Amino acid sequence: MNGIASYAFLQLLGVGDHGQVHRARPPARLADGGGDMAVKVFAASVPEEVFGRVVAELSVVAAVRSPYLVGLHEVGLQAQTCFYAMEYVSAGSLAAPAARTDRVAAMRAVSDAARGAHDLHEAGVAHRAIKPANILLSDRGGVLSDPGLAHFFAPGVTLTGSAAIHSLEYVDPVVLRGAEPSRASDIWSLGATLHLVMTGQGLFGQLPDGDAVGALRTVLTEAPAVSADLTPDESKVVRSCLQPDPAHRRRTAVDVAGRIDELVDAAAAEG
Amino acid sequence: MDDALRIYPGPGLVARFGDTTLVAVLKEERHEIFARELVMVLRTMAQPSLDPSAVRLARRLAGLLALSDAADAPAFAMVSYVGGGGAVFVHGDVEVHLEFADGRTEWLSGRGVLTWVDRALTDRPAAFRILPVGTPDLVADAESDLRAGVVRGVGVAFGAVPAPPSPRQDAQRPDEPGGSDTPLAATEAPVVSPPAQPGPAGSRPLNQPFTVVSLHSRPDVPPRTALAVAALPLGPAEQTGPMPDLDEDSASVDHLMEGRLGWVVLDDGAMYVLDADYVVGRAPYLSPPVQTGAARPLVVDDEEHTVSRVHAKITLNRLAVVVADAGSANGTFVAQPAGEWQRLVDDAEVTVTDGTRLMIGGRTLLFQLDDADTATAS
Numbered sequence: 001m002n003g004i005a006s007y008a009f010l011q012l013l014g015v016g017d018h019g020q021v022h023r024a025r026p027p028a029r030l031a032d033g034g035g036d037m038a039v040k041v042f043a044a045s046v047p048e049e050v051f052g053r054v055v056a057e058l059s060v061v062a063a064v065r066s067p068y069l070v071g072l073h074e075v076g077l078q079a080q081t082c083f084y085a086m087e088y089v090s091a092g093s094l095a096a097p098a099a100r101t102d103r104v105a106a107m108r109a110v111s112d113a114a115r116g117a118h119d120l121h122e123a124g125v126a127h128r129a130i131k132p133a134n135i136l137l138s139d140r141g142g143v144l145s146d147p148g149l150a151h152f153f154a155p156g157v158t159l160t161g162s163a164a165i166h167s168l169e170y171v172d173p174v175v176l177r178g179a180e181p182s183r184a185s186d187i188w189s190l191g192a193t194l195h196l197v198m199t200g201q202g203l204f205g206q207l208p209d210g211d212a213v214g215a216l217r218t219v220l221t222e223a224p225a226v227s228a229d230l231t232p233d234e235s236k237v238v239r240s241c242l243q244p245d246p247a248h249r250r251r252t253a254v255d256v257a258g259r260i261d262e263l264v265d266a267a268a269a270e271g
Numbered sequence: 272m273d274d275a276l277r278i279y280p281g282p283g284l285v286a287r288f289g290d291t292t293l294v295a296v297l298k299e300e301r302h303e304i305f306a307r308e309l310v311m312v313l314r315t316m317a318q319p320s321l322d323p324s325a326v327r328l329a330r331r332l333a334g335l336l337a338l339s340d341a342a343d344a345p346a347f348a349m350v351s352y353v354g355g356g357g358a359v360f361v362h363g364d365v366e367v368h369l370e371f372a373d374g375r376t377e378w379l380s381g382r383g384v385l386t387w388v389d390r391a392l393t394d395r396p397a398a399f400r401i402l403p404v405g406t407p408d409l410v411a412d413a414e415s416d417l418r419a420g421v422v423r424g425v426g427v428a429f430g431a432v433p434a435p436p437s438p439r440q441d442a443q444r445p446d447e448p449g450g451s452d453t454p455l456a457a458t459e460a461p462v463v464s465p466p467a468q469p470g471p472a473g474s475r476p477l478n479q480p481f482t483v484v485s486l487h488s489r490p491d492v493p494p495r496t497a498l499a500v501a502a503l504p505l506g507p508a509e510q511t512g513p514m515p516d517l518d519e520d521s522a523s524v525d526h527l528m529e530g531r532l533g534w535v536v537l538d539d540g541a542m543y544v545l546d547a548d549y550v551v552g553r554a555p556y557l558s559p560p561v562q563t564g565a566a567r568p569l570v571v572d573d574e575e576h577t578v579s580r581v582h583a584k585i586t587l588n589r590l591a592v593v594v595a596d597a598g599s600a601n602g603t604f605v606a607q608p609a610g611e612w613q614r615l616v617d618d619a620e621v622t623v624t625d626g627t628r629l630m631i632g633g634r635t636l637l638f639q640l641d642d643a644d645t646a647t648a649s
Contacts, residue, residue, distance in 0.1 A: 005481040005483055044570070045570075047556050058486055059486060062486035072486040074484065074485055074486055076481055076484065077481060084486070216534075216542065216639075
């Protein structure tokens with residue numbers, strides 16, 4: 001694919017769940033002196049009526065003015081292919097940083113993402129897909145990207161495609177059991193993401209690769225194992241996000257952000 | 272109603288017998304022979320006196336193509352609505368535009384397709400056009416009116432005066448610099464402009480019309496107005512109380528699992544929660560239960576196109592999960608754990624158990640039911 005709706009694709013940035021992200025030169029209608037944009041192109045064929053709902057959801061997300069959320073430009077449909085254009089962030093993501101990112105910088109990025117999630121929550125939207133690959137690294141800090149839209153394309157689907165197996169460990173088991181994504185499930189995902197950047201390890205060890213059913217059983221039947229390498233304070237923050245019962249978790253994502261900042265300060269004072 | 276069939280003059284054959292219309296685009300001499308065969312098939316099968324069936328006709332065309340050398344077959348398309356049902360059949364660089372009485376439109380193209388594109392129609396199209404791909408400048412002969420028989424022509428328009436061939440206002444073509452490439456006003460409500468025409472799966476959408484909606488500041492959309500669509504049970508932000516420790520809290524979350532019977536796992540790893548009925552197929556959006564919201568679409572496709580647009584259905588009947596074929600072309604097969612594959616005929620329903628597999632076309636779905644699941648969990 002070389003482009004869509006007058007966007008010229010320059011480089012494939014990544015193949016994520018449900019689609020691809022390209023670095024693209026924007027069309028003349030958006031030329032506002034800005035540079036390249038990132039265009040997410042969904043793999044699923046999107047009928048007209050579904051597109052209308054995607055537009056409505058993204059309009060709500062776009063209306064949330066937050067420095068911690070990736071800026072959205074345009075959503076479109078061409079030949080049943082749905083895409084949206086967003087701000088291009090050049091320094092990669094927590095899953096694939098463009099430059100070496102130390103532990104403290106990564107924790108700060110998760111804290112920023114938690115603030116972004118909170119801003120979404122206050123607008124009535126759950127992000128649904130918080131994970132290291134969706135926390136981008138910009139010069140203004142961490143930026144939460146790629147709000148989960150899979151539920152529009154395939155209602156009832158919890159995971160699509162093998163790529164999503166790797167995302168499984170960031171999904172609240174309560175959601176996997178069929179509950180609606182919520183403030184609390186995003187907080188679970190923040191806890192799992194924080195655990196990864198602090199320890200380099202997932203909560204469920206090495207999930208079986210390419211075996212969706214096996215990975216699902218692991219995630220649903222085993223309790224998340226918080227690493228013993230964490231300091232007591234670090235462990236407590238992670239655990240407070242991972243409570244099995246959503247009602248027992250941290251109440252808000254901004255609360256989680258505040259706790260991460262305390263950990264960052266403690267780590268900075270120590271090191 | 273205007274039921275004239277207007278002809279686009281050009282190198283091809285147009286045939287009309289009753290409510291069956293065919294256009295063949297003739298580019299080489301050997302295409303003539305194949306086109307005559309096509310006309311013969313229509314002449315013998317589509318006569319109103321012979322109890323014709325559109326689906327039978329489409330199958331016959333498929334058979335004709337399958338048995339011939341690809342180079343001998345011209346691009347052609349048939350639109351037929353006879354015998355209480357309809358069918359569209361497209362082979363090669365021809366497009367078919369259909370309009371229905373309720374305002375729905377459909378678009379099929381044979382471009383880039385290795386075999387052919389076909390579709391059963393449940394409604395009679397109010398209007399349709401058959402044209403070679405990429406011929407926006409063609410003009411139909413407004414005086415023509417083919418009632419029956421065969422004439423020279425490269426395209427047809429039925430039921431409505433052909434639209435002028437100029438591009439739509441909302442449709443910008445990337446290869447036309449400038450054009451209507453103006454910013455979408457931020458003052459517009461997020462209304463989706465008229466349809467970007469659907470293309471066949473896998474086609475490159477580069478030169479198709481498209482729709483865009485700006486997400487830049489929209490003062491007319493207060494953050495919460497669209498929540499009828501986007502609202503989610505987010506839970507209160509201002510609860511208070513002690514934060515129990517993870518280790519002390521082994522509270523069961525079983526109450527969160529109500530209403531769910533398990534999952535369907537597709538062979539590519541996609542998982543669907545079994546808390547609603549599903550229609551399974553290549554285009555389940557076409558089925559009434561999905562259109563009315565009574566069932567969800569579960570899209571399954573395979574490269575060989577052996578999966579029907581609406582292939583099978585999964586129904587939740589109290590605590591049982593029941594599967595049935597939905598009139599698929601190639602059948603739905605089911606295998607209970609450690610059992611043999613059996614074909615589901617007609618309306619036969621089978622209750623699945625944990626580990627039951629369903630095969631449609633070349634794809635397999637596995638049922639994971641909660642009974643077994645909770646047993647291992649506890």
